[in-house]
Each structure stands twice: as structure tokens, then as C-alpha cells.
Amino acid sequence: MLPFIPISRGLPAPRAWMVVEPRGFAQHLGEALSIHVYPQSVFCDRRVFYFIARRGIEKLLGLACQPGEHRGVMRDFRGQTHLIDVFEVKIGPADHANARALRKHLxxxxxxxxxxxxxxxxxxxLGLATPGHIRAVRGTGVKPYFAQQSIREMTRTQRTADEVMDAATYGVLQEGWREGFGSDADHLKTAEDVDVTVAAGFTMFTIDPGAHVDNAADSDSSGALAQKFESLPWVDLEDTAADCRGRYLGKRFHMADGLALELSDERLQRAAAKYGRAVAHTARLYRHLATRMGRK
Structure with a gap:
């Protein structure tokens, strides 16, 4: 543990501090440590205070408790430990390690x-807008997805899945948002995309199979269609060419508003040739995702 840095600025006694109004708490710590503490971020869980602060443009994470208490919690976070009156305060960077610890405890x-x-x-x-998003959705009853980013967007902005998740975590604490939020790993195209977003803690995954759509099937000859249809990855589709034909040919499918659909063998082959590999790719990524998430 880093050495204590004693600071005394007349903060309230322990018993009073435990019930202090957040703005007063933020003001006391801000004056003692020459930082700005976001009052709405102050949250007490099992006699440990958590808060977000700022020094200049640098965001910081802070924890406070009575000395000697909650050693396990305090050790989980990186930072410099201060002794302010009779309280132990740890101020650390708003980095990935501390974000992981936050998600563990809160x-x-x-x-x-x-x-x-x-x-x-x-x-x-860009990892800067979550506080504003929270202010926009507060009181609407709408559930927000704060961590929502595609692999393409992360590549272009040179961000990682961890950075996207961490920005949401710190934004939620900073603004005092306790109503829950979703996360969407968008436009996943490869197993590697799945791996990095699962590791970052995303909870919803949107697969993009667009690269596997065969647009040439719209105008292929009947011979080319037949070859494409028979060579589809039927194992990945958990199907066979014969079973697929048996399921659709010679049947009428009734739709809404009195519409009905019948497929000829050519239309079936054209649809399957165009979209079959995209469906198979989606199924493969889903199975990979289920394995990574510990599901069967």
C-alpha cells in the first residue's frame, strides 16, 4: 500500500461524515485535495464512499472509508492513499484497472x-458523451445503451472494446445513474470480434453477416444456382438440401392481409444461394459466442 499523506482540513467527525449530504462531502474533499468532486457521483456502499473527481482535465476515481476498514476493497483499486483527518481516502486514475474494480464492487x-x-x-x-446522454434520458423511463459501438467505429476512432465499456462505467458513476444500462457490441463479423467484446463485458451482440450475402445469385443461371444451392454449408445450417426442398416446395404460406407465398424450385434456390451462407456465418458466430459465454 502507498504511504499515507496526512491532510487536515477540518472534515466532519466519522459519525457525522457517514450521513453528510453529498454536496458537502464533495466540497470537503475537493478543498482538502485541491480537486473537483462531482457531487452527484458520491455513492456509499457498505461504509465505503465512491466518487468521481477531476484535476484539470484529468478524471479521477476516489474511495473513502475509515482507516483500517475494508482493506480488501481498498486494495482492489489503484491510487494514492491520503489520511484526511481520521479518514482514509484513495485517489486514483480513471483507468481500465480501476473500472474493472468498480464493476466488481458496484x-x-x-x-x-x-x-x-x-x-x-x-x-x-469518443468516450466523452455518456454524462450528457444520462442527463438526456433521465426521467424518461427509457433504458439506455451507453456502451454501444461497432467494431468498425472502434477501428476508425482507435478505441478498444475495454475503453468503450470503461467510459460507460465512469459516466454512470459520475452522473449518479442507478437505473441500469445496456451494452451492444455492434456489427461483429469475426470470431475475434466476439472474443474481444465478450472479454470487455458486453451483454448484447449484433452479428453482421453482410459480407456473406451472394448478390450474384439474383441473376445467376439455373445451372449456377443449382451448384450454389447444393454446395451450401448444410452442416452449419443443421439442414440438408433435400430437407430444405421438402420444407418449402409444393406448399402455400399464408401471410398477413390475405397474401400467400409459394416458392418454385428456382426461387427457393435463388433465395438460399443468396442468403444461405450469411445465415450459416451467423449460426457459426452464435455458437462461438455461446461457448465463450459458457452456454451450451
Whole structure:
């Protein structure tokens, strides 16, 4: 542990500090450490205070408790330890290691499954906008996706999946958001894309199989279509060419508004040739994702 740096600026006694109003808490710490503490970020969990602060343009993470208490929690975070009156305060960088520790100790700072709730994707492209997004959605009843980014966007902005998740974590704590949020790893094209976003803690995954759509099938000859149809990756599709034909040919499918659909063998082959490999790729990535998530 880093050595204590004693600072005394007349903070309240322990018993009073435990019930102090967040703005007073933030002001006391800010004056003692020459930093700006975001009052709305102050959160107390099992007698440990967590907060976000700023020194200049540098964002900081802070924890405070009575000396000797919660050694395990305090050790999980990186930073410089100060002794302010009779309180132990740790101030550290808003980095990946501390974000991981935050998500471990404060569940509301990690994403959750949203399901079919009314939601909105916010997509903080540069890692700066989550506090503003929170202010925009607060009180609306809409569930936000704060960590929402595609692999393409991360590549172009030179960010990592971890950085996207960490920005959401710190933004949530800074603004005092306790209502939960979703995360969407968007436009995943490869197993490697799945791996890095699973490791970062994303909870929803959007697969992009567009590169596997065969647009040439729209105008292929009947011979070319037949060859493409028979050579589809049927194992990945958990199907066979014969079973596929048996499921669709010679049948009428009734749609809404009185519409009906019948497929000829050529139309079936054309549709399967165009989209079959995209469906197979999606299935492969889904199975890989399920394995990485520990599901069968």
C-alpha cells in the first residue's frame, strides 16, 4: 500500500461524515485535495464512499472509508492513499484497472440485459458523451445503451472494446445513474470480434453477416444456382438440401392481409444461394459466442 499523506482540513467527525449530504462531502474533499468532486457521483456502499473527481482535465476515481476498514476493497483499486483527518481516502486514475474494480464492487456500473424494455442506443463514440446522454434520458423511463459501438467505429476512432465499456462505467458513476444500462457490441463479423467484446463485458451482440450475402445469385443461371444451392454449408445450417426442398416446395404460406407465398424450385434456390451462407456465418458466430459465454 502507498504511504499515507496526512491532510487536515477540518472534515466532519466519522459519525457525522457517514450521513453528510453529498454536496458537502464533495466540497470537503475537493478543498482538502485541491480537486473537483462531482457531487452527484458520491455513492456509499457498505461504509465505503465512491466518487468521481477531476484535476484539470484529468478524471479521477476516489474511495473513502475509515482507516483500517475494508482493506480488501481498498486494495482492489489503484491510487494514492491520503489520511484526511481520521479518514482514509484513495485517489486514483480513471483507468481500465480501476473500472474493472468498480464493476466488481458496484453492480450498477456494469451493463445488464435489457430484453424487450423500451430502449435507446446512445453510442458514445469518443468516450466523452455518456454524462450528457444520462442527463438526456433521465426521467424518461427509457433504458439506455451507453456502451454501444461497432467494431468498425472502434477501428476508425482507435478505441478498444475495454475503453468503450470503461467510459460507460465512469459516466454512470459520475452522473449518479442507478437505473441500469445496456451494452451492444455492434456489427461483429469475426470470431475475434466476439472474443474481444465478450472479454470487455458486453451483454448484447449484433452479428453482421453482410459480407456473406451472394448478390450474384439474383441473376445467376439455373445451372449456377443449382451448384450454389447444393454446395451450401448444410452442416452449419443443421439442414440438408433435400430437407430444405421438402420444407418449402409444393406448399402455400399464408401471410398477413390475405397474401400467400409459394416458392418454385428456382426461387427457393435463388433465395438460399443468396442468403444461405450469411445465415450459416451467423449460426457459426452464435455458437462461438455461446461457448465463450459458457452456454451450451
Amino acid at each position: 453492480p450498477f456500473t456494469r451493463p445488464a440485459l435489457v430484453g424487450i424494455e423500451t430502449s435507446i442506443g446512445c453510442g458514445d463514440r
